Amino acid sequence: MTDCVVLKMGGSLEGAGLYALAGGIARCLWEGRRVVVVHGGGPRITRALKEAGIELPFVNGERITTEAGMAVVERVLAREVNGELVQALCGQEIPAVGLSGADGVIGAAPLPGRGRTARVGLVSTKAIERALAAGMVPVIAPIGRDEAGLTYNINADLAAGAVAGALGASRVVFLTDVPGIYEDWEARVLLKEASASTLEQLLADNRFHQGMIPKVTAVLSALKAGVSTAYVVNGADAAALAWALQPGTADGETDTHEAGNGSVRDFGTRIRQLEAG
Ligand SMILES: Nc1ncnc2c1ncn2[C@@H]1O[C@H](COP(=O)(O)OP(=O)(O)O)[C@@H](O)[C@H]1O
Numbered sequence: 493m494t495d496c497v498v499l500k501m502g503g504s505l506e507g508a509g510l511y512a513l514a515g516g517i518a519r520c521l522w523e524g525r526r527v528v529v530v531h532g533g534g535p536r537i538t539r540a541l542k543e544a545g546i547e548l549p550f551v552n553g554e555r556i557t558t559e560a561g562m563a564v565v566e567r568v569l570a571r572e573v574n575g576e577l578v579q580a581l582c583g584q585e586i587p588a589v590g591l592s593g594a595d596g597v598i599g600a601a602p603l604p605g606r607g608r609t610a611r612v613g614l615v616s617t618k619a620i621e622r623a624l625a626a627g628m629v630p631v632i633a634p635i636g637r638d639e640a641g642l643t644y645n646i647n648a649d650l651a652a653g654a655v656a657g658a659l660g661a662s663r664v665v666f667l668t669d670v671p672g673i674y675e676d677w678e679a680r681v682l683l684k685e686a687s688a689s690t691l692e693q694l695l696a697d698n699r700f701h702q703g704m705i706p707k708v709t710a711v712l713s714a715l716k717a718g719v720s721t722a723y724v725v726n727g728a729d730a731a732a733l734a735w736a737l738q739p740g741t742a743d744g745e746t747d748t749h750e751a752g753n754g755s756v757r758d759f760g761t762r763i764r765q766l767e768a769g
């Protein structure tokens with residue numbers, strides 16, 4: 493089976509980094525790798541909810557969703573953001589096809605007291621595999637559906653981690669609006685390399701806040717499910733994305749924190765399944 497890469501496009505980017513994303517995907521396809529995109533849309537949902545006069549709280553980086561709120565969430569994620577991303581990628585010659593997780597891809601596992609917010613239950617890779625087999629790049633909105641047919645709001649990081657695990661992807665790359673995971677947020681100390689166990693310890697020590705909680709949780713669950721390497725990089729930084737996508741780093745043999753001109757720069761955070769060097 494050819495190599496598979498899952499890219500999670502953070503809503504925090506608000507569409508920035510689209511050219512970098514298209515370039516990264518084009519390169520992967522040219523190298524014969526399969527690519528799946530999962531997108532978020534948090535800030536845009538917040539704006540749409542405000543326009544609708546709805547305010548929904550976050551608990552540990554996950555939005556608690558009411559029934560009225562869910563109609564807004566689904567419209568923004570499955571129609572607006574998904575449609576615009578697919579259109580933009582197609583405009584860059586990427587054969588993208590949109591999927592809502594609710595269309596038989598993501599099973600929702602509702603949590604008591606969280607309304608229409610759920611975690612990921614079973615992931616069915618059938619529709620994704622069909623699109624991949626046709627040479628397409630599936631672009632997935634993080635909506636889930638339970639057995640009764642109700643749709644649920646699922647954090648996009650958690651959806652991406654679960655999709656990567658279910659597909660047997662070799663790596664998952666989280667594109668966001670910061671240069672990576674800060675070990676110390678106040679002092680902006682970037683975590684460059686980490687093992688899953690180190691990251692797990694930092695999470696247990698409450699070192700992460702807001703949106704970084706589901707992101708780190710998703711990294712850990714993807715690695716547990718067999719994904720070799722996870723990256724968190726600034727999606728607006730084409731060089732950082734190129735670093736995260738370069739073949740060969742998944743097995744840890746090459747370490748190229750190099751800018752290409754001899755100087756060394758930080759491209760982002762890399763987390764490996766196995767203990768780092
Ligand atoms: N330790 C940390 N390192 C990096 N970012 C952090 C950390 N703790 C909290 N954050 C916040 O997490 C945000 C990224 O998560 P999120 O807002 O969910 O973005 P996205 O839409 O890209 O998933 C950053 O903009 C930052 O404000």
Ligand SMILES: CC(=O)N[C@@H](CCC(=O)OP(=O)(O)O)C(=O)O
Pocket residue numbers: 501502503504531532533534535537553554555556565609610634645646647648649703
């Ligand atoms: C349950 C939950 O938190 N759902 C998220 C879904 C979108 C998302 O995760 O977008 P980002 O990737 O931009 O954070 C939300 O309502 O914001």
